[in-house]
Structure formats: C-alpha cells, structure tokens
Amino acid sequence: MAAVRTKGEMLRHRLSIISLLVILALFLAPIFWITATAFKPRNLATTVPPTVFFQPEFSPFVKLMTKRSQLRSAPTAEVYNAAPWWEQTVFDGGEKVVRSGKGEVQLSGFPSRFLNSLIIAITSTVLAVGMGTITAYGFSRFKVAGEDDWLFFILSTRMLPPVVVAIPMFLMYRVVGLNDTHLGLIILYTAFNLSFSVWLMKGFIDEIPKEYEDAALVDGYTRMQAFFRIVLPEAATGIAATAVFCFITAWNEYAFALIMTNKRAQTAPPFIPSQVGSGLPDWTVIAAGTFLFLVPVAIFTFLLRNHLLRGMSFGAIRK
Amino acid sequence: MAHIELKGVSKSFAGVPAIRDIDLDIADGEFFVLLGETGAGKTTTLRMIAGLEKPTTGRVWIDGQDVTDWGAAARDVALVLQQYSLYPRYTVRQNLEFPLRSPIRPIAEAEIATRIAKVAATLRIEHLLDRKTDRLSGGEMQRVSIGRAIVRTPKVFLMDEPLSALDAKLREALRGELKSLQMDLGETFLFVTHDQVEAMSMGDRVGVLNKGALVQVGSPQEIYGNPVNTFVARAVGTPAMNLLTGVWAGGRAELGAMVFDHPGGQGAAGRGLVFGVRPEDLVLGGDGVEAVVTDIENHGVEKIISLSAGGQALRATVPVTVKFLRGDTVPVGWQAARVVVFDAKSGQSLRHGG
Known part of the structure; x- marks a missing residue:
C-alpha cells in the first residue's frame, strides 16, 4: 500500500508481522513435523538431531495401507523387478507386502477405518446440522412454551464430560446391539453435536429478518417453501460454520470410538495409535496415517472458508 | 379490486x-x-x-x-x-x-x-x-x-x-x-x-x-x-392545535386570564372544558386579548408565531408578509365557529357527544 506511515507505525507494522510469523511457526511446526515424517524412510524418522533434508518416499503410505511382514532375505532380482513400484519401496525398507494365495494384496486395517471415519462423520454432521437448523428455526420463529427451559435442556446434554457417560452408554449400547456399528456412532455423534448445532443455528436464524418470510407468505408461498427458498440461502453462512464445527468434532472424537468400537465400525482416531503397540513402532507409518487423517478436515475447511470468516464471528460483524 | x-x-x-x-x-x-x-x-x-x-x-x-x-x-x-x-x-x-x-x-x-x-x-x-x-x-x-x-x-x-x-x-x-x-x-x-x-x-x-x-x-x-377528542386533535396538524383549558359562561369562553367570545356552546356551561383552536384560526390584530410575541419561525409561505397571553402559550400561523418582532404586543382573537370544544375530563369533543 502506498499509505504514508510514521516511524512509529512502521515499527508497529513490522512488529506485528514478526509476531504473526512466530505464531504461525508455532502452529505449523507440528503439521510440518508430521508431514515430513510421513514421507521419510524409516531409518531417518527417529534420528537425533532430526533430519530435515531427505529424499521423500512413498513407502510409509504403502505400509499404512497394506499388511506386510519382515523379509528374512532380500528378494531375488526377478521378484523385485516384477513387483510394481510401490511394492518395491517396501522391499527397500526390508519388508514385503503380504499377498493371498491368489496373489491379491492384503489390505491393512487402515483403509476401512478411514472409510468408517468418513461415513460416520459426514452422516452425523448432515443429521446434526439438518435437525439443528429445523429445530432452531422453530425456536426462532414460533412461540414455544417454555422455550428457555427447552434450550437450556438441549445445552445441558453437553455439560457432562464424555468420560462420565461412556460406561453407561457402553452398557446400553451392548443391550440394544449398537456396539461396534456405524449406526451406533452416528447416533452418538449426532446427539453430541445437535445441542451445539441448535444453539449456533438459532443465533444465525434470529438474525434473518422475519419480514422476508412474511413477504413470501403474502406472495403465495407456504411456510415450507419460504423456509427452503428464502431462509436456507440466507442461513448458508451459519450452516457452513456449524457444519465445520460438527464435522471436526465427529471426525476427531476418540474416547467413545475407542470404547464403543473395535473392528467393524472402528474409526481412524483409535486405530492410528493402536499401531504403536504392534511390534516395534514404525513412526513413519503412524505419521502417514495422521497426515491422511488431517486431509479431509483441511479440504472441508478450505472449501467453506468464505463462509467461515463471517460465521466464526457468530454474526457479530454482518455487513 | x-x-x-x-x-x-x-x-x-x-x-x-x-x-x-x-x-x-x-x-x-x-x-x-x-x-x-x-x-x-x-x-x-x-x-x-x-x-x-x-x-x-x-x-x-x-x-x-x-x-x-x-x-x-x-x-x-x-x-x-x-x-x-x-x-x-x-x-x-x-x-x-x-x-x-x-x-x-x-x-x-x-x-x-x-x-x-x-x-x-x-x-x-x-x-x-x-x-x-x-x-x-x-x-x-x-x-x-x-x-x-x-x-x-x-x-x-x-x-x-x-x-x-x-x-x-x-x-x-x-x-x-x-x-x-x-x-x-x-x-x-x-x-x-x-x-x-x-x-x-x-x-x-x-x-x-x-x-x-x-x-x-x-x-x-x-x-x-x-x-x-383531544388525542386526535393533538395527533394531526403542524403546529398542533392549541388546547386551552377553561370554562364557558354566557357566550364567552374564560380561559384563565383570557376571555374570548364564544356564542355557541349550549350544554357546555358549568363543567371543565378544553377549547381547541387551530393555529390558523387565531386572528392577530383587531380586538382581542393582549398577547406577547415570544418566538417567530419563518416557514416560507407562512410564519408560526408563538405567543404568551395570560400565562398560556399559543401558536398562530400567519402569512409571511405579516410583520412582527419578538416582544411585540398584539391583540389576539379567534374564529369562534371553528373552535372545537372538548370535555376536560373525558377529552371527548362536545360535537361528538362528549
């Protein structure tokens, strides 16, 4: 900018840039660490001091996705050359990919866990935001008897720490057969996020003038049509912000996933650390899992970034 | 339609x-x-x-x-x-x-x-x-x-x-x-x-x-x-209708120290009244009660004159060509036929059964 600055302003400007850089470095350091480790050969993962410059490898991701075993002896040149490039990277690390009798690659537990995470987080986010929006609209637009009590009751479901309810929930789920099912975790995360979603969405919908709907009603639309054509587009910012919050909560949830699931419906968060315990920990594989785990949140947040800036301020600086 | x-x-x-x-x-x-x-x-x-x-x-x-x-x-x-x-x-x-x-x-x-x-x-x-x-x-x-x-x-x-x-x-x-x-x-x-x-x-x-x-x-x-009633009288008109409390006796309206002729007013005797007169129905000059000009607002085609007479404040509108100075003393009269009389208690106009 061509704005003229005094000496003091210049100094303050520089100081704020420097402090921003420091803060940024602090926040980005762990992400850099994980990303770097995810692409390192195994023998460089735990060197002291840490290796910063290295030839990036793809083998941690291959190892993450497949079952593999230790090589007793190096593969013959014939076997090595016949293998696809990604399998060769595993050979290079002194391991081999396990194949079935028919020669099919045996997948590790990770891909299905990752898929479970996606299914459960997306479904519960859609449900929580959808139901939350409709509930919030009702509270915002109609006179509900005991409105404040209801809203407090909805919020109170978030007041107990998850650990307190985990055991009773586990027992209840076992009785009804929801243990280790997708549906079980979806219900749990939806319920968990719903209170949050109702409160956030109520704030956003309260800010949309009722007059918009009045005008639509008089113009010959039903309340339902007015809701979908007028209120929803106006609430898009709020919906996006709420969806990001709900998605991150459901995606990151660890405690319930650890207790309620073990195989079929297990999500990525309890799976990734469980790999530390199996044999000598291969940190590059764990880092690769963590790296992949970060990607959906990053993409989701990035797609909705325009809505988020306005949404995160909870409507405080509209216009 | x-x-x-x-x-x-x-x-x-x-x-x-x-x-x-x-x-x-x-x-x-x-x-x-x-x-x-x-x-x-x-x-x-x-x-x-x-x-x-x-x-x-x-x-x-x-x-x-x-x-x-x-x-x-x-x-x-x-x-x-x-x-x-x-x-x-x-x-x-x-x-x-x-x-x-x-x-x-x-x-x-x-x-x-x-x-x-x-x-x-x-x-x-x-x-x-x-x-x-x-x-x-x-x-x-x-x-x-x-x-x-x-x-x-x-x-x-x-x-x-x-x-x-x-x-x-x-x-x-x-x-x-x-x-x-x-x-x-x-x-x-x-x-x-x-x-x-x-x-x-x-x-x-x-x-x-x-x-x-x-x-x-x-x-x-x-x-x-x-x-x-007096509510409607206040609600419409700028400047607002002058509402003066007083009584009616023998063809005259007695508003504190001011007395105006008011021939009509049967049934108005012996109770508290409010006389409503529009600013343009006040007549400045000629006969009438002595009033002091306290303020003059010029509105282009007309002037709004604020007056004080017998301790009551009045506002009159006159054509802009009429010259007054602040502090002048002018006789004020009214057009009796245009005056609306309200009951002081209910605020209802007598013409509307008050």
Missing part, C-alpha cells in the same frame, strides 16, 4: 390486548390510511388483514368473503414493508418474478416477462433490473418493493410505513408517486403510518388508532377540522 371489512376484531398477545374491538369498512378503490403512534396496533391490524396474524375474536372480510381462517398465501393481497421485503441474494428482476412464480397461482413465462417490463416502466426501474438489491439506494429499493406488490395485481395493497425509512425529500416525492399510482390503478390501498402529513396528504379516508382502539375514521378534512 376489493373491499375490506373488519367486524369486531380484537387481538391480544399472551393475554395483553393489542387491538380492541375494531370495526372498519374500507371501500373498493379507496386509499385508506391508518394513523397511529408506535405500538398503537397499526401493524397488527395490517398483518391480520394480510393473514400473517389471526384475530383473537372478530372476522376479517375481503371482497365479500370471510377470510378469517385463510392463510396469507390464499388471500391474494400484496404487502409493502418499511424494509426487508426484498431478498438480498436476488436481482431486482428475480425479486419482481418471485411473487409471479408462486406455486399457488401459476403464470406463463411470456406473461411474467410482459408484466415485469410493464411494472419496470411504470416505476422507472428498467435500468435496475439486473442489479442485486443490496446495490440499490433506499428510494430505488422502495420502488422495487412497490413493484413487487403491483406486478401481481392482487385484490388489496397493504403498506406498512413504506416511506418512513427514506429521507425527507425522497419521502415527499414517493408520496406523490404512490398516490397517483393508486389513482391510476384504481385499487384498494391500506396504508399504515405514524406520519400525520402522509395520512393527511394521501388518504381518501383516515383512521386514527390509539392504544389498539380505532378513535376516529373520516376524511382528512373531518379529522383535521372536527377531531373527535
């Missing part, structure tokens, strides 16, 4: 009465103005006619049909609000199309285009059609809002203070436009406002609301010249 009737309509919100037993008859093609202060129940009345609120008791009739239990969509009325009736995400054209695309009254595409072109020409907003509504000025926005109403040819036009968010110049211009639009269309308009100038200048008839009750209905001349 339609005629509106409210029969004994009351409305309360959570037990608090907002509208008390209103009977109202608005003729076909009439420009009717509801005048009242904030909280008087103007908007509630309007919303009940629109179908956005349901009366607690009483019936609403539009076009000879009892529509009390109908929803807003079915009533075929149009509503113009003070603000927020345009959708910020839509262009002007899309906003105008919105009422035409209602699923309840399907209209052919070609017809939609013709109607929008016609409305845009009428309101001179053709150049704005493809603009987003958040890029419009206040006056343009209100034109588009009116366009949204007239594009549909509804039975009744309801307007809730459509001009009050605009600045004075624009308000004046749109006032004239709206009135001539109504005359061109020949439709029934119900216009709600707290601005007595709007009410007096636009309305064929005016209804004055006070605390949820309809106090007086009549032509602007009736409301102005013959207010039913």
Whole structure:
C-alpha cells in the first residue's frame, strides 16, 4: 500500500508481522513435523538431531495401507523387478507386502477405518446440522412454551464430560446391539453435536429478518417453501460454520470410538495409535496415517472458508 | 379490486390486548390510511388483514368473503414493508418474478416477462433490473418493493410505513408517486403510518388508532377540522392545535386570564372544558386579548408565531408578509365557529357527544 506511515507505525507494522510469523511457526511446526515424517524412510524418522533434508518416499503410505511382514532375505532380482513400484519401496525398507494365495494384496486395517471415519462423520454432521437448523428455526420463529427451559435442556446434554457417560452408554449400547456399528456412532455423534448445532443455528436464524418470510407468505408461498427458498440461502453462512464445527468434532472424537468400537465400525482416531503397540513402532507409518487423517478436515475447511470468516464471528460483524 | 371489512376484531398477545374491538369498512378503490403512534396496533391490524396474524375474536372480510381462517398465501393481497421485503441474494428482476412464480397461482413465462417490463416502466426501474438489491439506494429499493406488490395485481395493497425509512425529500416525492399510482390503478390501498402529513396528504379516508382502539375514521378534512377528542386533535396538524383549558359562561369562553367570545356552546356551561383552536384560526390584530410575541419561525409561505397571553402559550400561523418582532404586543382573537370544544375530563369533543 502506498499509505504514508510514521516511524512509529512502521515499527508497529513490522512488529506485528514478526509476531504473526512466530505464531504461525508455532502452529505449523507440528503439521510440518508430521508431514515430513510421513514421507521419510524409516531409518531417518527417529534420528537425533532430526533430519530435515531427505529424499521423500512413498513407502510409509504403502505400509499404512497394506499388511506386510519382515523379509528374512532380500528378494531375488526377478521378484523385485516384477513387483510394481510401490511394492518395491517396501522391499527397500526390508519388508514385503503380504499377498493371498491368489496373489491379491492384503489390505491393512487402515483403509476401512478411514472409510468408517468418513461415513460416520459426514452422516452425523448432515443429521446434526439438518435437525439443528429445523429445530432452531422453530425456536426462532414460533412461540414455544417454555422455550428457555427447552434450550437450556438441549445445552445441558453437553455439560457432562464424555468420560462420565461412556460406561453407561457402553452398557446400553451392548443391550440394544449398537456396539461396534456405524449406526451406533452416528447416533452418538449426532446427539453430541445437535445441542451445539441448535444453539449456533438459532443465533444465525434470529438474525434473518422475519419480514422476508412474511413477504413470501403474502406472495403465495407456504411456510415450507419460504423456509427452503428464502431462509436456507440466507442461513448458508451459519450452516457452513456449524457444519465445520460438527464435522471436526465427529471426525476427531476418540474416547467413545475407542470404547464403543473395535473392528467393524472402528474409526481412524483409535486405530492410528493402536499401531504403536504392534511390534516395534514404525513412526513413519503412524505419521502417514495422521497426515491422511488431517486431509479431509483441511479440504472441508478450505472449501467453506468464505463462509467461515463471517460465521466464526457468530454474526457479530454482518455487513 | 376489493373491499375490506373488519367486524369486531380484537387481538391480544399472551393475554395483553393489542387491538380492541375494531370495526372498519374500507371501500373498493379507496386509499385508506391508518394513523397511529408506535405500538398503537397499526401493524397488527395490517398483518391480520394480510393473514400473517389471526384475530383473537372478530372476522376479517375481503371482497365479500370471510377470510378469517385463510392463510396469507390464499388471500391474494400484496404487502409493502418499511424494509426487508426484498431478498438480498436476488436481482431486482428475480425479486419482481418471485411473487409471479408462486406455486399457488401459476403464470406463463411470456406473461411474467410482459408484466415485469410493464411494472419496470411504470416505476422507472428498467435500468435496475439486473442489479442485486443490496446495490440499490433506499428510494430505488422502495420502488422495487412497490413493484413487487403491483406486478401481481392482487385484490388489496397493504403498506406498512413504506416511506418512513427514506429521507425527507425522497419521502415527499414517493408520496406523490404512490398516490397517483393508486389513482391510476384504481385499487384498494391500506396504508399504515405514524406520519400525520402522509395520512393527511394521501388518504381518501383516515383512521386514527390509539392504544389498539380505532378513535376516529373520516376524511382528512373531518379529522383535521372536527377531531373527535383531544388525542386526535393533538395527533394531526403542524403546529398542533392549541388546547386551552377553561370554562364557558354566557357566550364567552374564560380561559384563565383570557376571555374570548364564544356564542355557541349550549350544554357546555358549568363543567371543565378544553377549547381547541387551530393555529390558523387565531386572528392577530383587531380586538382581542393582549398577547406577547415570544418566538417567530419563518416557514416560507407562512410564519408560526408563538405567543404568551395570560400565562398560556399559543401558536398562530400567519402569512409571511405579516410583520412582527419578538416582544411585540398584539391583540389576539379567534374564529369562534371553528373552535372545537372538548370535555376536560373525558377529552371527548362536545360535537361528538362528549
């Protein structure tokens, strides 16, 4: 900018840039660490001091996705050359990919866990935001008897720490057969996020003038049509912000996933650390899992970034 | 075109009465103005006619049909609000199309285009059609809002203070436009406002609301010249009607130290009264009570003279050519025939049975 600055302003400007850089470095350091480790050969993962410059490898991701075993002896040149490039990277690390009798690659537990995470987080986010929006609209637009009590009751479901309810929930789920099912975790995360979603969405919908709907009603639309054509587009910012919050909560949830699931419906968060315990920990594989785990949140947040800036301020600086 | 009737309509919100037993008859093609202060129940009345609120008791009739239990969509009325009736995400054209695309009254595409072109020409907003509504000025926005109403040819036009968010110049211009639009269309308009100038200048008839009750209905001349009580007398006219407390005895009005001739006034003897006299009905010069000029406001065509006589403050309007100086002493008289006499206790005009 061509704005003229005094000496003091210049100094303050520089100081704020420097402090921003420091803060940024602090926040980005762990992400850099994980990303770097995810692409390192195994023998460089735990060197002291840490290796910063290295030839990036793809083998941690291959190892993450497949079952593999230790090589007793190096593969013959014939076997090595016949293998696809990604399998060769595993050979290079002194391991081999396990194949079935028919020669099919045996997948590790990770891909299905990752898929479970996606299914459960997306479904519960859609449900929580959808139901939350409709509930919030009702509270915002109609006179509900005991409105404040209801809203407090909805919020109170978030007041107990998850650990307190985990055991009773586990027992209840076992009785009804929801243990280790997708549906079980979806219900749990939806319920968990719903209170949050109702409160956030109520704030956003309260800010949309009722007059918009009045005008639509008089113009010959039903309340339902007015809701979908007028209120929803106006609430898009709020919906996006709420969806990001709900998605991150459901995606990151660890405690319930650890207790309620073990195989079929297990999500990525309890799976990734469980790999530390199996044999000598291969940190590059764990880092690769963590790296992949970060990607959906990053993409989701990035797609909705325009809505988020306005949404995160909870409507405080509209216009 | 339609005629509106409210029969004994009351409305309360959570037990608090907002509208008390209103009977109202608005003729076909009439420009009717509801005048009242904030909280008087103007908007509630309007919303009940629109179908956005349901009366607690009483019936609403539009076009000879009892529509009390109908929803807003079915009533075929149009509503113009003070603000927020345009959708910020839509262009002007899309906003105008919105009422035409209602699923309840399907209209052919070609017809939609013709109607929008016609409305845009009428309101001179053709150049704005493809603009987003958040890029419009206040006056343009209100034109588009009116366009949204007239594009549909509804039975009744309801307007809730459509001009009050605009600045004075624009308000004046749109006032004239709206009135001539109504005359061109020949439709029934119900216009709600707290601005007595709007009410007096636009309305064929005016209804004055006070605390949820309809106090007086009549032509602007009736409301102005013959207010039913002191509330209406205060509500219309700038400067306001002079309201002077006193008694009547033997053809004379005794207002503290001031005494005016007042030949009429049978039945007024022996009780506390309020004499209402419009500023232009005070006569300066000639015979009368001595008064001191305390202030002069020049308004171009006329002057407003503030006077003090016998401890009471008076305001008179005189042509601008009449010269006075602050501190002058002038004799003040009144045109007795134009004086409205109210009962001091009830505030009711004696002509209206007070």
